[in-house]
Amino acid sequence: xxxxxxxxxxxxxxxxxxxxxxxxxxxxxxxxxxxxxxxxxxxxxxxxxxxxxxxxxxxxxxxxxxxxxxxxxxxxxxxxxxxxxxxxxxxxxxxxxxxxxxxxxxxxxxxxxxxxxxxxxxxxxxxxxxxxxxxxxxxxxxxxxxxxxxxxxxxxxxxxxxxxxxxxxxxxxxxxxxxxxxxxxxxxxxxxxxxxxxxxxxxxxxxxxxxxxxxxxxxxxxxxxxxxxxxxxxxxxxxxxxxxxxxxxxxxxxxxxxxxxxxxxxxxxxxxxxxxxxxxxxxxxxxxxxxxxxxxxxxxxxxxxxxxxxxxxxxxxxxxxxxxxxxxxxxxxxxxxxxxxxxxx
Amino acid sequence: xxxxxxxxxxxxxxxxxxxxxxxxxxxxxxxxxxxxxxxxxxxxxxxxxxxxxxxxxxxxxxxxxxxxxxxxxxxxxxxxxxxxxxxxxxxxxxxxxxxxxxxxxxxxxxxxxxxxxxxxxxxxxxxxxxxxxxxxxxxxxxxxxxxxxxxxxxxxxxxxxxxxxxxxxxxxxxxxxxxxxxxxxxxxxxxxxxxxxxxxxxxxxxxxxxxxxxxxxxxxxxxxxxxxxxxxxxxxxxxxxxxxxxxxxxxxxxxxxxxxxxxxxxxxxxxxxxxxxxxxxxxxxxxxxxxxxxxxxxxxxxxxxxxxxxxxxxxxxxxxxxxxxxxxxxxxxx
Ligand SMILES: Cc1ncc(C[n+]2csc(CCOP(=O)(O)OP(=O)(O)O)c2C)c(N)n1
Ligand SMILES: [Mg+2]
Numbered sequence: 001x002x003x004x005x006x007x008x009x010x011x012x013x014x015x016x017x018x019x020x021x022x023x024x025x026x027x028x029x030x031x032x033x034x035x036x037x038x039x040x041x042x043x044x045x046x047x048x049x050x051x052x053x054x055x056x057x058x059x060x061x062x063x064x065x066x067x068x069x070x071x072x073x074x075x076x077x078x079x080x081x082x083x084x085x086x087x088x089x090x091x092x093x094x095x096x097x098x099x100x101x102x103x104x105x106x107x108x109x110x111x112x113x114x115x116x117x118x119x120x121x122x123x124x125x126x127x128x129x130x131x132x133x134x135x136x137x138x139x140x141x142x143x144x145x146x147x148x149x150x151x152x153x154x155x156x157x158x159x160x161x162x163x164x165x166x167x168x169x170x171x172x173x174x175x176x177x178x179x180x181x182x183x184x185x186x187x188x189x190x191x192x193x194x195x196x197x198x199x200x201x202x203x204x205x206x207x208x209x210x211x212x213x214x215x216x217x218x219x220x221x222x223x224x225x226x227x228x229x230x231x232x233x234x235x236x237x238x239x240x241x242x243x244x245x246x247x248x249x250x251x252x253x254x255x256x257x258x259x260x261x262x263x264x265x266x267x268x269x270x271x272x273x274x275x276x277x278x279x280x281x282x283x284x285x286x287x288x289x290x291x292x293x294x295x296x297x298x299x300x301x302x303x304x305x306x307x308x309x310x311x312x313x314x315x316x317x318x319x320x321x322x323x324x325x326x327x328x329x330x331x332x333x334x335x336x337x338x339x340x341x342x343x344x345x
Numbered sequence: 346x347x348x349x350x351x352x353x354x355x356x357x358x359x360x361x362x363x364x365x366x367x368x369x370x371x372x373x374x375x376x377x378x379x380x381x382x383x384x385x386x387x388x389x390x391x392x393x394x395x396x397x398x399x400x401x402x403x404x405x406x407x408x409x410x411x412x413x414x415x416x417x418x419x420x421x422x423x424x425x426x427x428x429x430x431x432x433x434x435x436x437x438x439x440x441x442x443x444x445x446x447x448x449x450x451x452x453x454x455x456x457x458x459x460x461x462x463x464x465x466x467x468x469x470x471x472x473x474x475x476x477x478x479x480x481x482x483x484x485x486x487x488x489x490x491x492x493x494x495x496x497x498x499x500x501x502x503x504x505x506x507x508x509x510x511x512x513x514x515x516x517x518x519x520x521x522x523x524x525x526x527x528x529x530x531x532x533x534x535x536x537x538x539x540x541x542x543x544x545x546x547x548x549x550x551x552x553x554x555x556x557x558x559x560x561x562x563x564x565x566x567x568x569x570x571x572x573x574x575x576x577x578x579x580x581x582x583x584x585x586x587x588x589x590x591x592x593x594x595x596x597x598x599x600x601x602x603x604x605x606x607x608x609x610x611x612x613x614x615x616x617x618x619x620x621x622x623x624x625x626x627x628x629x630x631x632x633x634x635x636x637x638x639x640x641x642x643x644x645x646x647x648x649x650x651x652x653x654x655x656x657x658x659x660x661x662x663x664x665x666x667x668x669x670x671x672x673x674x675x676x677x678x679x
Contacts, residue, residue, distance in 0.1 A: 045604060046531040069501035069537035070468045070529055098467060101502065136388030136439060138450045140466040193598070317669050321450025322439030323387050328662035 016204040017190025019051040021163040022128075025170035026053070026090060028208045030060055033088060036174060039066040039075055040092030049094060050130045050186050072102035076127065080110045080179075083125035088174055093129040096145045096183060110179045111154030125180075126173045127155075132185035132232055132282055134330055135194060139318035142326070144231070147281075147288030149181045150259035156180040156213055157259040161188055161234035163202040165257055168211030176213065185232040185282075199235040214261035218270065222250035225340055226270040228293050229280035230256040233312075233331050237280055240336045249344055259289060264296050268304070271297060275306035276343045280331050285313035310339040359405060360626060363563045364636065366401035367619050368643045370421040373430055376647050377420065377437060381598065385655070386437045390451040393421035395561075395593035398618040399524055400425040402566025403492055406574055412462045414475040414493040417452035417597075418524075419464030422494055426459040430650035435657045442657030446664060462491075469504035471495070472521065476508045479519035479583075490577045491519045492570075498529025500543040509551040509585065516582030520573045523587045524560060530596045531604045544587040553585045560588030561618040593617070 016024065030036045038053055038060075044067040047054035057065040068075040072093060079091035093099060099106060106127065113121050133142030150157045156178055160166040166184065173180035190200035219234060220241050227237045234255045241251035252270050256263065271277050277297070279290040290311040297304055312331040320326055374394050380386045393400060396418075404425025407413070415422040423433055428444065436443030437451050444456060452466040462478065465471035475493035482489040499505055500523060512519050523544035527534055540546035545555045558569050566588065573584040591613035595602040602610070623636055669675035 041529070042531045044532070049530070067532050067537060070498045071501045071503070073503055101467065101469065101504070136450060138388065138452045138466060139448075140452070141389070315666065315675070317665060317675050320448045320665050321388055321436075321453070322443070322447030322660050324439065324659035324662060325447055325665040328665045 011205045011207065013203045013205040015201050016163045017201050018160065018163045018166040018184065019054070019189040019191065021167040021204045022052055022170050022184065023054055023056065024204070025167035026174070027056060027059060029171055029174045030056070030064065032208070033174075035087045036090065037064045037066065037082070037087060038090045038092070039068050039079065041068055041070060041094050043067060043092050048092060050184070050189055051191060052092060052128060052130070052184065052189075072098060073105055076102045076105040076110065079125045079127070080105060080113070080123055083123045083179075084113065084121055088124050088126075090126040090128060090174065093127060095141050096129040096131045097140050097143050099129070099145065107152040107154070111152060114178070115154060122177050123179045124177050126170075126182050127179065128182040128184065130186050131183045132187055133319050133326060134187055134232070136321050136323055136326060138321045142319040144183070144185070144283040144314075146183050146259055147283045149183075150289070154179065155260065157183065158213055158257070159183045159185075159230045159259065160257060161185075161231050161255050162199065162219075163190075163204045165211050165217070167204055168209050169213065169257065171208060172210040172213050175210065180213070183231070187232040188235065197232070197235045199238060211257070213258050214263060216257055216263035216266040217255045218252060218266070219255045220251065220253040222252040222274070224250045224274055225276040225278060225343055226252045226254060226267075226274045227278050227280060227336070227340065228254045228256065228267055228270075230259070231282065233280040233282055233336070236331065236333045236336055240333050240340065244337065244340060249340065251340060262292070267293060267296060268300055271304045275304065277305060277309040278312060278336070278339045278343055279309065280312045280336050280339075282314060282331055284316055285311055286316050288313070307343055310343050312336050312339045359567070360564070361631070361635070361639065363401050363405055363567060364622055364626060365639045365643065366404055366425055367397040367563060367622065368640055369430070369646070370397040370400060370424055371619055372643050372647045373424060373434075373650070374420055376651055377434070378594065380438065380651070386451070387439060388437070388450045389597050390420075390437060391418040391597045392594050393418055393592065395613070395617065396524055396526060396590045397421055398563035398566050398622070399494070399522065399560045399588050399590060402563050403522065403570045405567050406570035407460070407492060408489070408574070410460060410487075410489050411574065412460050412475070412478050412489060412491045414462050414471040414478070414491060415454070415464045416468075416471070416495055416499075417464055417466040418496070419454050420451070423454040423456065423461050423464070426456070426461045428456045428459050428461060430646060431653040434650045434654035438654050438657075439659060440654055440657035441660040441664070442654065443660075447660040448664070448668070468499050469495070469502035472499075472504050472508035473511070475519050475521075476512045476517055479512065479517035480515065482518050483515070488578055489518070490574050492522060492574075493519060494522045494524060496529065497523060497525040497527065497534040497538075497543045499523070500547060501538060506547075506550075509547075509553070509583070512583035513551040513553060516580065518577035518580075519583045520570075520577055521583065521585045523585070524590055525587050526590050526592045528592075528596070528605070531600075542587055544585055548585045551585070553583065556584065556586045558586060558588050560590030561616050561621065563618055563622050591616070
């Protein structure tokens with residue numbers, strides 16, 4: 001299950017949604033460290049359009065929780081500049097789909113300043129952003145795009161799926177000396193207006209703790225097939241695994257939790273055990289995470305696989321609006337189950 | 346309100362058409378809201394209820410081969426170019442009979458044959474694209490004008506400034522229309538903008554006139570549209586218009602708009618463009634029956650469009666794989 005690093009004293013936990021857990025992580029760091037600030041569109045009184053900053057303005061005031069104009073280049077650049085001078089800004093890019101208007105700031109500057117400066121300049125900032133589809137928001141508001149960020153050197157890329165990870169990874173991201181892109185799927189947040197996922201609610205320790213960035217979690221262990229996945233697809237994969245268990249298929253579900261760094265060892269160990277692999281990734285199929293996982297196995301030992309692997313990804317098409325079309329492109333439980341049955345056949 | 350153009354007479358039949366356009370936009374969108382609450386419209390939707398005078402005035406003034414570029418808040422601009430209600434409704438419901446066969450949805454309404462060149466969901470994205478269309482009109486000497494609608498919040502993104510400068514330098518036939526509804530999503534525009542009038546106060550930076558109009562007055566919108574379209578067609582380059590208006594509903598979906606002060610909402614509801622225009626037409630001698638007949642006709646049309654959209658099936662899954670490439674296909678390999 002989820003590995004949590006905490007101090008050994010008694011841990012009190014209660015059930016929180018992913019969104020509440022994220023906010024709690026941010027708030028605890030803000031209490032601890034005055035250099036942490038939050039900025040982005042509608043993060044103040046509105047609390048973030050996906051409830052990623054609810055209540056922070058009331059607690060920390062407008063000096064530390066800043067509503068920005070629609071000026072992504074300016075406020076992501078501002079985050080970088082403040083980080084360079086020792087602050088720890090958390091900048092929210094409302095939807096990852098909007099990265100295009102500010103990508104220069106992200107991949108040429110936030111991600112490269114440390115390297116270009118010969119290691120002299122640190123950029124300890126968090127760029128948090130909402131990802132994912134499934135609720136008919138169309139081609140410009142439904143993408144995951146984590147593979148793009150992971151492809152470009154210089155940024156850690158964190159993708160939590162559970163409430164406990166959402167908090168622990170957020171705290172790790174804030175404390176990290178590197179820029180961390182923290183990508184939360186709208187479907188994991190536990191928002192009342194989204195499709196419900198039972199996994200969006202879970203035990204979260206009250207005290208502050210970190211979850212190490214770069215360590216995958218075996219969220220279900222099994223012997224027959226390894227399902228390597230992340231974010232909302234973890235929820236779907238766990239549900240599918242429960243169903244398939246009734247047919248005697250035992251899935252091992254690996255939640256990557258971060259793309260950069262990627263926990264190669266856990267993937268390889270699991271595949272070595274099961275000999276079968278399905279990668280479930282809500283990003284576009286070609287040139288992305290699923291190909292990367294295949295490459296890791298091919299480079300290490302292709303004989304680990306006793307049958308060809310399967311990928312369940314978004315095909316190389318933009319994400320359509322109509323529910324019937326969108327469901328055909330997303331990695332739905334139906335598609336995941338079919339792929340698992342295929343590799344078991 | 347300051348206005349820098351010669352007023353033109355608005356003819357009687359045009360006045361009725363302006364009224365009818367606004368009623369179409371209002372009744373259509375009220376239905377969309379109901380259908381959203383009933384679960385028929387599943388995706389997001391951004392309504393222009395309260396802002397109809399702008400789309401109506403421009404829709405009436407534009408030449409049929411002029412181009413509209415709109416934002417995600419684009420239902421009104423689409424309908425005002427004469428696109429039928431039924432395929433728009435079907436698109437919003439995600440049906441096969443939709444304007445874009447279900448692919449695009451509410452935020453991407455497009456109808457090339459009507460000059461509706463698209464709705465864009467990334468803030469600021471369509472300003473440079475409208476400039477490109479205007480460039481092609483000038484290059485081909487076609488006499489077409491591109492009209493680009495956007496919100497107050499859009500004036501704070503780089504693309505706005507880059508596009509304006511470019512259009513001014515090349516004297517391109519493009520009319521930029523900023524619908525200042527005082528909010529960018531849930532944040533008041535004044536809280537995040539250095540100047541009081543987000544568009545008009547920046548016009549001078551690009552050598553453009555400062556134009557502020559009452560965006561809730563459809564005849565004023567019609568006059569300014571005519572004047573600025575003509576000016577663009579005559580080769581005098583771009584205009585930037587700031588139209589003051591207010592959205593009655595929330596930003597999108599079921600947003601109740603709680604972040605807006607009650608008194609402000611009440612004051613703007615008083616200035617609803619449709620009853621105001623109706624009263625004015627009555628004062629000018631248009632009969633109640635004539636106006637009621639328009640309302641009646643539109644209401645029947647909205648019912649019909651709704652029924653027709655509901656009767657359309659969901660698009661088949663294979664349709665997702667069509668039209669990624671110009672040959673109709675989707676696979677990157679072939
Ligand atoms: C580049 C970019 N940033 C943020 C958003 C999210 N967003 C969508 S609409 C909107 C507010 C736009 O306000 P305004 O331009 O005033 O238009 P209105 O919605 O009032 O019509 C924001 C922030 C976006 N779509 N694109
Ligand atoms: Mg606005």
